[in-house]
Amino acid sequence: METIAKQGARVQLQLNGRVREGFAEPRTQLCDFLRHELGATGVHVGCEHGVCGACTVQVDGKSVRSCLMLAVQAQDSRVDTVESLAEGELMSDLQLAFRRNHALQCGFCTAGILMSCAEFLGREPDPTESQVRDMLSGHLCRCTGYTGIVRAVLEVANERKSKNGEK
Amino acid sequence: MKPASFDYVRPTRKAEVLELLSEYGQDARIIAGGQSLMAVLNMRMTQPKLLIDINRVEELHFIEERKNCLAVGAGVPQVELLSWPRISETVPLLALAMPWIGHFQTRNRGTVCGSVAHADPSAELPLCLKTLGGEVVLESRSGSRTVTAEAFFQGILTTDRRPDELLTEVRFPLCKPGTEYRFNEVAMRHGDFAIVSLAAVIGAGTIRLGIGGVADRPVTRDFEPGQDLSAALNETAWSLDAQDDVQATAAYRRQLVRDLGRRLIEEGH
Amino acid sequence: MTVDQSVAFDAPTRRIGDRVERVEDEALLRGLGRYGDDASIPPGTLYAAVVRSPHAHARIQSLNVEKALEIQGVHEVLTGEDVARWAAPFAVGVRQPMEHWCLAVDKVRYAGEPVCVVIADNRYLAEDGADAIEVSYEVLPVAVDPEIAAEDSAPVLHEAVGSNIVNERNFNYGDPDLAFEQAAHQVSLKVKYPRSSCTPMECYVVVAHYQSASGTYDVLSNFQGPYALHSVMARALKVPGNRLRLRTPPDSGGSFGIKQGVFPYIVMMGLASRKVGAPVKWVEDRLEHLQGASSATNRVTHIEAAVESDGRVTALRYDQMDDCGAYLRAPEPATFYRMHGNLSGAYGIRHLKVRNRVVLTNKTPTGLNRGFGGPQVYFALERLMQRIAVELDLDPLEVIRRNLIPADQFPYQAPAGALLDSGDYPGAVERAVAEGGLDELLERRNQARAEGRIYGIGYAAVVEPSISNMGYITTAMTADERRKAGPKNGAVSTATINVGPLGDVSVHISSTPQGQGHQTVVAQVVAEVLGIDFDSIRVNVELDTQKDAWSIASGNYSSRFAGAVAGTVYRAAVAIRDRIAKVAAEQLGVDVEAVRFANGKVFAPERDPIAFHRVVGAAHWAPGTLPEHEGGALRETAFWTPPELTAPSEDDRVNSSLCYGFIFDYCGVEIDPVTGECRLDRYVTMHDAGRLLNPALVDGQVRGAFAQGLGAALMEEFAYGRDGSFLSGTLADYLIPTAPEVVEPVILHMETPSPFTPLGAKGAGEGNNMSTPVCIANAVADALGHADIQLPLTPSKVRGLIGIEEPPAPEHLKREVEAPSIEGGSALHASDSVEVPASPQEIFDSLLDPAVLAAIIPGCHQLVLDGENRYRADVTVGVGLIKARFQALVQLSDLEPPNALCLSGSGSSPMGSAEGRAQIRLTPIEEGRTRLDYQYDAAVGGKIASVGARMLQGASRVIIGQIFSRLSQQMQGETAPTGTWSRFKLWLRRLLGKGGAA
Structure with missing residues (x-):
């Protein structure tokens, strides 16, 4: 059983094929973590209540709202954002x-x-x-x-x- | 729109979850898919001390076809049940109703049990569970109890679950031979909260209509073939205490119960 | 049908008029866009959260920031006092004694009005701080409906004005009274246009840095213009314009006019930075955006036409009332005057009478919104044209045709002053009828009606103005007032082209694009003029008011890009080409007239071409070789203002825009008789926007505007309660069309170039926002035969129009009190009863016992006596997972022992405010038992009302029901459901003293 107190902890995940780590409080939204902690600013935040879909990313291959998920929940997951779609500098x-x-x-x-x-x-x-x-x-x-x-x-x-x- | 702070725990065993619930009760919240809870957390309309994430409790992750029911554990996302190969044969009403739940992106994460536990009067899964006469299993450190959908849904977002209990599974009765299942819904847009949603179970000599989105919880009515359906539907419509809101008037909701109910029963759509 | 519906780009040349793929797209598609929230920020930047009023109208009694400042990581709170000290109210275009500050200083006048700003290490902490701010309000009566707000008896928002009507103007063009007198028919209609917004997907962003050494506010924001507001902001900050450095990021997540409304926050965050002594960043969230950002102006119009028997309209009378919300925020009342010159629409109507009244109400201030002013005018005018057809038993299309301005009359001077630049309206209509398949649609209507289905066809003919006259707003003033203020007119566009030492071409424009693809079109224009490779051109659209060329007309609004900005780019390109031609002429040894530019080379007859980069290189590397008067370093900034945009005349005629495109739409709508859902069978839209610079992008504009128009027609509305609470705070409440709801319009074009713009182009971005709502409404009116059509046409509303004939409720289900319709209301009214196992006297006494009261109020943590039968309580109320902790006042009044009393409570929490009042009547029914009837009113405001409108009634019912079921349990001697009750009771008794408060 893993516990993360409200002060927060390091969270590690695989972002667009790279293992990345950053700091998150339990309350940190996954979208904020991806954007501001890991620099994946391609993730856009449009409503923070799961309706607009702008923040959609793939977690373990499934499209989900990253505003309706906590960063700590993505620990050890594979997260892919729009930045992953091109092959190097070539668009898909x-x-x-x-x-x-x-x-x-x-x-x-x-x-x-x-x-x-x-x-x-x-x-x-x-x-x-x-x-x-x-x-x-x-x-x-x-x-x-x-x-x-x-x-x-x-x-x-x-x-x-x-x-x-x-x- | 950011949540207030809370501690977070990610148990891997059900017993740990029950232990935490017994300790924290009202101050804890279970998060599974989080598709309703996260929005409410972001708006700070709930401020738990502890968030218990049950996504990594393997023993809650099951879909089991049993003798009389299809049992779905608290860890199962809606997408898994909807794409479960035997869903159309075992519980055809779910195959009809589940595509109406939100959008595939929210079904990817939202859980079956989470939707039932949340008890939104407009939600599809509580309506299905109620219409089919299903049950939920509630477990706490002191034991486990099975509650009928009838008894479980008590009002708007209000259920029979006690603060120390975890809704561990829901049980949908299996399809009965010779029974037909139908579903229809009116919403402002595709995937929106239903203004009225209707589920019908039509068997030999029995007609059951389930109605969501109107009363403070899903409601069912049984009709007999040959009964004056118009009068019965009118009585049903008036009995639900429909309310006006920004999107629809009470009269409109009653009208849909009458007209759409009749169409679903008589014409199948 | 042979309509070309391709959207794909095709042309290889990538010159003016080609369907060129956008240069903007690769970065956006790869997640490499740089939007406001992506911009790098100075180290040490702090984050802001805005505390907003839960009330629509209230006086601020006190503001306590202490608890917020105790939170670690919360640094400062900017309050109305700071604002009053450092800033000034915003300037308004109407002279009235009313003040609008960036934070409320004495009163709040709409739900969501900013009250203070909490500044902390991050947004999460800033919101923690915001929750800890304590504001006490004296709630005031509200004015919500504009017609009621305009009455003398209405509560007044700005006392010094003395009325909510803050501006009224009357206009007469021609002799309308005589025309009405002589008319064979008069047709009139009253319409209401609702509040909605085009809601960009990206909300407001401001990063403000007050540099105290120079007294400069350095701000990065996704502001969209018009830059006339830069002056408004600088004046509010009490600095000269050069001390407000305003920069915009390279990309914008849409605006549609709405990001004009960020300007008060630019001032607010500038002051926040000054207060805390560090850069401050604020990213608006969606709830803030929906409730408090901006909105289109809702309007009530009485419109009348004087009509000949053949349907020709000789005169129009408009009586318009605009509801601009709680403050008249610049550039309002522009919603009226943007359309003023062309109020006669596409029609040759010569007599016009207009009364415009601006009324303020307790709602969010209004502002620019795509189509600005157009949807409101055409909803009235085109609905009226449809009514003329119905009342005179004519074909609605025939009525339109008979009134259109003939093609040979352009440029056409409309009675209110618009100089309609070019067009062939009848030609466009006939082409649309033929190419869009109207006959087939009429046949489908016949067939549908023969089968008993509900089907209608609607039309709309619309003149789409573009490139606003910066002086039109002064039409809100009288000629006298204008004379005193000095003339205002014109619209200056800017463009800068630089040719670098390697022959590289860069362009800068000040049009702050919001996703329309300006970079692409500018590159097309420059590539054509200079004959160079499209890909080699870089276009910079960031705007920095301290470094770039700009004017008060800069920005992204009034569809000014194609006509004005691209035209100015063309003029700059021509200017620089002419300079290069002189250099080349010398190098080639020919006359300058012989020099040609193509394929990256410079040509002259019988000469070897020279590479473009070699010619221009001379200007940098060998200035000594240049011809006389050529200064070297190739950079040209062009400024252009069209002479046709003159100031309003003495008799109030105004050419409010430079260009006027034409749109003719028609559609078929089928209505589901059971659900009332409207299904668009086909939508045809014909556009004449002058010369098309990139038809693929124009089609994109048409599709986007159409989808927004469809949303406005069918689902979008900012709903307000009767108490002024805002009820559309989430995107599950404010409904925007998604892919399944949007059908694909049939888009048709014709091109009548404008004689007034450099490239002959006109604006095309807003037309369908103006035409589509009324076109769909006309189809629904045709289908149902109704005159009174109100948007949005939700299924419930349309089903109501068809007529719901309800069979009566069975006897046992008849209710004495039917809850009133809360159409846009959060005020709830209902009744219920419980049976209590006690006598009326026992119950009455119990209710006066604070211990009992504490026990029956759900979630009551503490109850403290505050006066006779008055308590202060700390209560956690909620349903399901939703909970809020309120500081409440509970009161018992109207005591009629033992028969009746009134239990009321009011409370506030960071989640909003709540107020309830239950009239209780006690009737003995049998030995020892009593029926307790209660009738209650409840009102909920603030965040809860905004995001929970769907649940409010149910939740209030649950909570109020709990009070009386707990009472019943209490009287039975049962314990309340919470297990901790007994302990709590003991504690409470200790606190209050046995049997009551000490």
């Missing part, structure tokens, strides 16, 4: 499709949306538009009206399908 197919389809304007919600889309496409290689919209319902975007986002996700699914077909 998903990121490129977002750019091609004008799927972002201010980009604030985008960081979370990309993480949900990445998990979703891994699970649903051939989604319908209504499945994509359903998946996106956990995110608020104020700029785009969602059209470009939906198209980008469908386009990536198609690209991956035809690529896999070639193999």
